[in-house]
Amino acid sequence: MKRILLAAAISLAGSVTALADTLDDVIDRSTLRCGVVLDFPPIGFRDQNNEPTGFDVEYCKDLAAALDVEVEIIPVTWAERLPLIVTGRGDVVFGATSDTLERAKTVGFSIPYAVYFAQMVVNKNSGITSFEDLRGKKIAAAVGTVPEQEWLKIAKQWGEEGNYQGYQSENEVFLAVAQGKADAGITTNTAVPAVVAKFDTLETGPRMPWQADYTSVVGPRHDVTWLNYLNLFVSRQVRSGRYAELWRKYVGAMHPT
Amino acid sequence: MNSNFHWRPVLRALPDLIQAAFVTLEVAALSMLIGVVLGLALAMARDFTAPAAAPARWLAVAWVALARNTPALFQLYFFGFGLGAWGINMSPLAIVLAGLSFNNAGYLAETFRGGFRAVPAAQMRAALSLGMTRMQAMTRIVVPQVLRAVWHPLTNQMVWAVLMSSLGMLVGLHELAGETQAQASRTFRIFEYFAVAAVIYYVVVKLLVLGARLMAWRLFRGWSPA
């Protein structure tokens, strides 16, 4: 009996070490594999040398620095954010990911680290100035985003799902609206100024009626120690003033209310 | 590692996916139809010898070279965002149709050239000497033989068009792959959704090949093999 217990204890110990969490994995590997969306200026984009930069990229680097490991930036599209975590190809995703209860069935979320509002960029020829003007217009958004889901709910009420266009990336949404494929594209308040400044054919559109997007850092669902660490990281970024510093640098004014 | 499969949402989405498979078939069939017409025109244009027809010949040569030497996905992007820069805007459906038709035409042009070469010119002369009109000789002697020579490559191209239409998912078309992606992005159960899509594609392709074989049997059974 004793021997059986001992064997059980040993095998239990074995399985415990085999279940080392992401925090240990990252430290052992000496690399943090960090997913970021890079077509979402100013939160994630590429500088003129094609190197990743932006608010989320800085957060990746800060987290790696806190862990004292190297950082590996993995560029992802909106739709690839959660699969990156589910399949274990990345340790963490900083990608303006809204913390929906639906998604929380699949991945784990930290406390929110940034807040966005959904806002339109509209083609100058579209004549859109208010939310109601969107009726009967061709609307573009990025596949796999919360704004997409929210818009489809409204479109369904209006019976206009056929007017929706889903694109792979935020950038394709901007291009589609700028080129006139779509009349308006859904993005966030943070991206609007940069995009409107870039394209002559675009202008700032209406805010969307749904509530603000609280976005969180994404990690494996079952890995509570890792999520704890991420919570602490997010909290300390705010306390240390780093959050304000980076937000001011990339987005400009402190977050709108 | 999260390796629990959740199949229930996929099964619930199955009717949508099957409906999307019909979009796939429609897009592929339409792009083949356009491809066949354009391919025939290109095949003939390439063999123009008159100096006045040189521009048409060069257009055909360039078309075939570009269609065959650049990736289909590149061609789709070109028709999508490339042409958009010139203010030519197409819906996702039009982009995929244009891209696939452009590609199909480039490949089919070569197929048709081979097909026409398979029928010796002497047969035409023989048919005329038997008292047939040119039209009769074309429809009864030449075209059936050409059709038989190109039937197999034509079937292959149709299968290829079905497979290529999956690129529609990258330009926002909700054909089978696009619909699969849209559905999968809601729950992020990528593997399950795409596995089911793979099975549907397989069945569609098999049915197409089977149908083409049956049709070939109906069309050509009176013919002794060359």
Place this chain on the structure above:
Amino acid sequence: MSNTVTYFTGFRGADLLFLAEAAWGTLKLSALSIAVGTALGVGLGWMLAELRATRPILVPLLDVFRSVPLIIQLVLFFNFVPMIGLGLSPFAAGCVVLSAYAAALVAQVARAGIESVGRPLRRAARSLGMSYGQAMRHVVLPMGLRTVFPAWVGIVLGVMKDSSLVSVLGYVELLRASQILITRTQEALFVLGVAGAFYFLLSWPVSWWAARHEKRWQQ
């Protein structure tokens, strides 16, 4: 709005180098996949032609690779591998899928090549005292190679172009690189034009050379 950070920057000379590097990535990915796929495919083709017992398994199996869109194969494999506890980079995953895909195509061609050399001819070679291996090497290989060479070149070019699909896994090959540049510069037509030129330069010389070669062999 602070003006210290610029989000969109124009196309620079260095970006050509960026695209050239990505073209090199395309070349690496396709060359490796074609090499592995051809070796594997020739073996499978030989089994199909010579070991009839393998056909009931191999034929439907290889058929799957030719009947499911490559993009779906890529997404499936890339999402499946981590489930069995393996970590593969986009390059490695792309390589595996492209190799399998190429192997399925080559197997069909290789089988046709071997079968194109008639049994009587091979029997004649054997009756001249050649071993099976010798007959294969000196009779079947040179004759079969001629008949299937154009088809093989077609596969090579096909795989090279299809490697563009690995961009969906995030590997920065030519097409993904052009997307990155389009995002940054917003000059879609120009960037796509340059990328297209790179593809054309990779593909066209090979198809031109093969067409010439084919003509010479046919004479």
